[in-house]
Amino acid sequence: MQIIPLPAFRDNYIWLLRHGTTATVVDPGDAAPVLRYLADEGLSLSAILITHHHSDHVGGIEALLASHPAPVYGPARESIPAITRPVGDGEVVSVPGADFQVIDVPGHTAGHVAYYAAPMLFCGDTLFAAGCGRIFEGTPAQLYASLERLAGLPGDTQVYCTHEYTLSNLAFAAAVEPANSAVTERIARCQALRADERPTVPFQLDGERHSNPFLRTREADVVRQAEAQAGRSLNGPEEVFAALREWKNRF
Ligand SMILES: [Zn+2]
Numbered sequence: 001m002q003i004i005p006l007p008a009f010r011d012n013y014i015w016l017l018r019h020g021t022t023a024t025v026v027d028p029g030d031a032a033p034v035l036r037y038l039a040d041e042g043l044s045l046s047a048i049l050i051t052h053h054h055s056d057h058v059g060g061i062e063a064l065l066a067s068h069p070a071p072v073y074g075p076a077r078e079s080i081p082a083i084t085r086p087v088g089d090g091e092v093v094s095v096p097g098a099d100f101q102v103i104d105v106p107g108h109t110a111g112h113v114a115y116y117a118a119p120m121l122f123c124g125d126t127l128f129a130a131g132c133g134r135i136f137e138g139t140p141a142q143l144y145a146s147l148e149r150l151a152g153l154p155g156d157t158q159v160y161c162t163h164e165y166t167l168s169n170l171a172f173a174a175a176v177e178p179a180n181s182a183v184t185e186r187i188a189r190c191q192a193l194r195a196d197e198r199p200t201v202p203f204q205l206d207g208e209r210h211s212n213p214f215l216r217t218r219e220a221d222v223v224r225q226a227e228a229q230a231g232r233s234l235n236g237p238e239e240v241f242a243a244l245r246e247w248k249n250r251f
Contacts, residue, residue: 001097003120003160005199006033011164012056013199015122019097022046026115026122027162031060038068047095050074050083051124052112057162058082077104077111087113105150107143108133114150121159121205123150128161129203130186131169132214134249140242144217151215155206166190166200172251173213176225176244182210217241 006014008030015026016037023043027050028034038045045068050058052075061072061082073093076086087093089104093115100115105126114123125133126143127150135143150159167190173183186207190200209215216222217237222244227234230243 003202004037005201006037007164008033009056013160013162013164013201014060015160015162017095017097018043019046019095022096024049024095024098025064026160027051027057027124028060028064029054029056029058031063034060034064035067044068045070047093048072049093049095049100049115049122050080051114051122051126051162052109053078053080054109054125057124075104075111075113077106078109089113103149105146107135107138107140107146110137112138112146116153116157118154119156119158120202121150121153121157123159124162126150126161127159127208127212128163128169129159129166129190129200130173130183130208130212131165131248132212132245135245140245141238143245144238144241147214151205151208153205155204157205158202159205159208160202164199164201166203167194170211172248173211175251176213177216177219177221179221180211182207186211213244214241217244 002018004016008014014028017024024047071085072083073085074080074083076088087102091102093100098117100117103114105112105114108125170187217240226240226243229247234240
């Protein structure tokens, strides 16, 4: 199986899983790059996987189905008209080349799901490289629990998130922990990739605990900075997480 990033909009990636002459796409917000790739490579579409209802993740479904009928898997707890196979936590989604386990990861949106088939994780707008999604519908406690759940997957997990936000996330990480050398090193690595116009994703999960501030809410430096920003003392990692997320929104 080959996994291809199809850039879309300003900074989205539509992931295309190529297996033989078939393709599965994840979060096709725009049909055009997918249709072009399928035509150029002579592939048929076997399935569409959707993580959540935002238009930059679902906007291309109708146009794709018009010429490539395929089942559309997506979160049962969100209202997405094009979904034909609603799925939720613990269910298995089988596509050519992989059997994905569905993981509920609410927080960015209320019904957000992720798809995991070792070592691949497609997690939409939940966990980003060195960051996490905004909280639009859920609560900080929900997103915190979702991130911790994803962070508990095996260290060799390859995380395919849907945005190229890494450098701006790392700028925030450096503001939270100016003395964290893992952050400094990661910035250098990712700047080199971007200078070559290469994606910084996927990324391997086991490095994330070292440079993603949202997974470092128990670190003394992180707690201290979050408290300084919040202007009060914070009670436990969930409150630190909420304060960090709040700070990042206006960073
Ligand atoms: Zn989103």
